[in-house]
Amino acid sequence: MFPKFIAAALSLALGLTHAGLSQAAGEPPAKAAAKRATTQASSENILARTVFQSLLGEFALQRGEIKLGVDAWSDLALRTRDPKVLSRATEVAAFARQYDRALELSRIWLEVEPDSTKARQTQSSLLVVTNRLDDLAPQLASLLEQDKANLATNLLQLNRTLAKHTDKQAVQKLVDRVATPYDGLPEAHYAMAQAASAAGDNLRALSETEKALQLRPDWEAAALARAQLQARQSNPTAIDSLNDFVGRYPGARDARLMLARLLISDKQFDESRKHFDHLIKENPDNPEVIYPVAMLALQHGDAETGRAQLERLLKTDFPDKSTVHFFLGQLDQEQKKPEAALEHYRQVTAGEQYIAARSRTAQILLQQGKLEEARELLHSTRGGTEAERAQLILAEAQLLREAGRLNDAYIVLETALTSHPDNPELLYETALTAERIGKPEILETHLAHLIKLKPDHAHALNALGYSFAERNVRLTEAEEMIAKALRQLPDDPFITDSLGWVLYRQGKLDAALKTLEKAYKLRADPEIAAHLGEVMWTMGRKDDASRLLRSAAKDHPENEVLAAAIKKLLP
Numbered sequence: 001m002f003p004k005f006i007a008a009a010l011s012l013a014l015g016l017t018h019a020g021l022s023q024a025a026g027e028p029p030a031k032a033a034a035k036r037a038t039t040q041a042s043s044e045n046i047l048a049r050t051v052f053q054s055l056l057g058e059f060a061l062q063r064g065e066i067k068l069g070v071d072a073w074s075d076l077a078l079r080t081r082d083p084k085v086l087s088r089a090t091e092v093a094a095f096a097r098q099y100d101r102a103l104e105l106s107r108i109w110l111e112v113e114p115d116s117t118k119a120r121q122t123q124s125s126l127l128v129v130t131n132r133l134d135d136l137a138p139q140l141a142s143l144l145e146q147d148k149a150n151l152a153t154n155l156l157q158l159n160r161t162l163a164k165h166t167d168k169q170a171v172q173k174l175v176d177r178v179a180t181p182y183d184g185l186p187e188a189h190y191a192m193a194q195a196a197s198a199a200g201d202n203l204r205a206l207s208e209t210e211k212a213l214q215l216r217p218d219w220e221a222a223a224l225a226r227a228q229l230q231a232r233q234s235n236p237t238a239i240d241s242l243n244d245f246v247g248r249y250p251g252a253r254d255a256r257l258m259l260a261r262l263l264i265s266d267k268q269f270d271e272s273r274k275h276f277d278h279l280i281k282e283n284p285d286n287p288e289v290i291y292p293v294a295m296l297a298l299q300h301g302d303a304e305t306g307r308a309q310l311e312r313l314l315k316t317d318f319p320d321k322s323t324v325h326f327f328l329g330q331l332d333q334e335q336k337k338p339e340a341a342l343e344h345y346r347q348v349t350a351g352e353q354y355i356a357a358r359s360r361t362a363q364i365l366l367q368q369g370k371l372e373e374a375r376e377l378l379h380s381t382r383g384g385t386e387a388e389r390a391q392l393i394l395a396e397a398q399l400l401r402e403a404g405r406l407n408d409a410y411i412v413l414e415t416a417l418t419s420h421p422d423n424p425e426l427l428y429e430t431a432l433t434a435e436r437i438g439k440p441e442i443l444e445t446h447l448a449h450l451i452k453l454k455p456d457h458a459h460a461l462n463a464l465g466y467s468f469a470e471r472n473v474r475l476t477e478a479e480e481m482i483a484k485a486l487r488q489l490p491d492d493p494f495i496t497d498s499l500g501w502v503l504y505r506q507g508k509l510d511a512a513l514k515t516l517e518k519a520y521k522l523r524a525d526p527e528i529a530a531h532l533g534e535v536m537w538t539m540g541r542k543d544d545a546s547r548l549l550r551s552a553a554k555d556h557p558e559n560e561v562l563a564a565a566i567k568k569l570l571p
Contacts, residue, residue, distance in 0.1 A: 162195075193222075375396055397433065
C-alpha cells in the first residue's frame with residue numbers, strides 16, 4: 001500500500017522544486033542563475049526530507065512502530081498541508097486509535113480542501129467513533145447537502161452509520177436534526193422512524209412511518225416497518241394494515257410473507273394458506289419465495305405444504321441444497337420412513353445442518369440396532385468449531401444412554417470435559433448423566449461450576465434444585481434456585497413441576513398441589529402426573545390420585561417414574 005503515498009510525497013516535493021526554479025520577468029541572467037542554484041539546493045533539501053519522512057513513516061508502520069509512524073506522517077502533514085499527505089496522516093492516526101490527533105488532522109484537511117467529500121466523511125466517521133454527536137450534526141448536514149443526487153440513499157444510511165452508538169436517544173435527536181430539513185422526502189421520515197424505534201419511542205416511530213407512506217404509498221419497506229411496530233401492540237392491527245397494503249399492491253411479496261406469518265401466529269390458518277398459494281402462483285420458480293414459504297409451513301406444523309415446497313426447491317437453482325435435504329430427511333424421520341430419511345441426510349454435505357444431519361443419521365442407525373456403526377459415523381465426522389465438536393460428543397452420549405449404556409455415556413462426557421472444562425452443554429449433560437448412575441456429588445460439582453460460569457442458567461438451577469428435592473436435602477436452597485429459574489422461564493412445565501415437588505418435600509401441601517396442577521395443565525407429562533398423584537394421595541384425595549395415575553399410565557405405559565409411583569401408591 002505505501003508506494004502510493006511515497007509517490008504522493010515525491011509529487012509534492014517535485015512540485016515545490018518546480019515552483020522555485022522559475023525566472024522572474026526582467027531579472028538579469030546571472031542573478032537568475034544564482035537564484036536558481038540556491039532555490040534548487042533548497043528544493044532538493046525539501047525533496048530529500050519529504051521522501052525520507054515518508055519512508056520513515058511507512059517503514060515504521062510496517063515494523064509495528066506505530067507511534068513513530070504516526071508522528072512522522074503527522075509532522076509531514078502539518079509542514080506541507082498537502083491534501084494527500086493529510087489524508088494519509090489522518091488514516092494512520094485513526095488506525096493507531098489516536099482519535100484526537102486524527103480529528104485535528106481531519107480539521108486541517110477540511111481547511112485545505114473545504115469541498116472534499118472524502119475529508120468530511122472521514123471526519124464524520126471519527127466523530128461517530130469518539131461519540132461526539134453534537135459535532136457530528138453539521139458534518140452530516142453538509143454531506144447530505146453536497147450530494148443531492150444521492151440524498152434519498154444517504155438519508156437511509158444514517159441509522160446504519162450510527163448503529164454502534166449506544167445512546168439511542170442521542171442518535172434519535174441527531175437524526176431528527178439532520179433529516180427534518182428534508183421532510184418532503186419519504187426517506188427522511190423513514191430515517192426518523194428507524195431512529196425512534198431504536199430509542200424505544202414506538203409512537204413516534206409509527207407516526208413517521210405513516211408520514212413516509214403518505215408521501216410514497218407503495219413503499220413496501222415502510223409498510224413492513226409500520227406493521228412490525230403495530231405488531232408489538234396488536235397483531236390484528238398489523239394484519240389489517242398489511243391486508244390493506246397487499247390489497248392495493250398485490251405484488252408486494254415481502255409484505256404478503258409477513259402477513260402470512262402474522263396470520264399463522266393468530267391461528268388464521270386458512271387465510272394464511274391463501275397468501276402462500278398466491279405467492280407460489282405468482283413466483284412458481286423463485287427460490288426467494290419458495291424457501292420462506294416452506295420454512296413458515298414447517299414452523300407451524302403444515303408438513304404437507306412444507307414438503308411440497310422443499311421438493312419444488314430442489315428443482316430450482318437454490319444454492320443450499322444441503323439444507324433442503326436436511327428438512328426433507330427430518331420430515332421422513334418424523335413420518336417413520338427411516339430409509340428415505342437416511343437418503344436425504346446423506347446428501348447434507350456442508351452447512352449449518354451438517355452436524356445435525358450426521359447426528360440424526362446415527363439415531364436412525366441406533367434404532368436399526370447398529371450402535372457401533374452409529375458411533376463410528378460420529379467419530380469420522382469432523383467438527384469445524386468447538387461447539388460442533390461438543391455437539392458430536394453429546395450425540396454419542398445420547399446414543400449410549402438410549403442403548404442403556406449409561407456408564408459408557410458418562411465416560412465419553414467426562415473425558416470430553418477434561419479438554420473443555422468450561423463448556424456449558426458438556427457440563428450440563430455430564431451432570432445429569434452422573435446422577436443417573438448414582439453419582440449425585442458429581443452432578444452437584446458440575447452444576448455448581450456451570451452456575452458459577454452462567455449464574456442465570458435456568459436449566460442448571462432447576463436441575464440442581466430438583467436433585468436436592470429428590471434427595472430431600474438443602475430444601476430451602478433448592479426452592480430458591482428453582483424459583484430463580486422459574487422467574488426466567490415462568491411457563492416452563494418442568495421447572496414448575498420442580499417447584500411443586502420441593503414444596504411437597506417441605507410439607508407445603510396446598511402450595512405444592514396448586515403448583516403441580518399448573519405444571520400438568522402446561523404439559524401432561526407422566527413424571528408430572530406421578531408427582532401430582534403422590535401429592536393428591538398424601539392429602540387424602542386417593543380416588544383422584546388413582547384416576548390420574550391410571551389414566552397417565554395408559555398413555556405412557558413404559559415410563560419408569562410413573563410406574564414407580566403406581567407401585568408405591570397403588571399396590
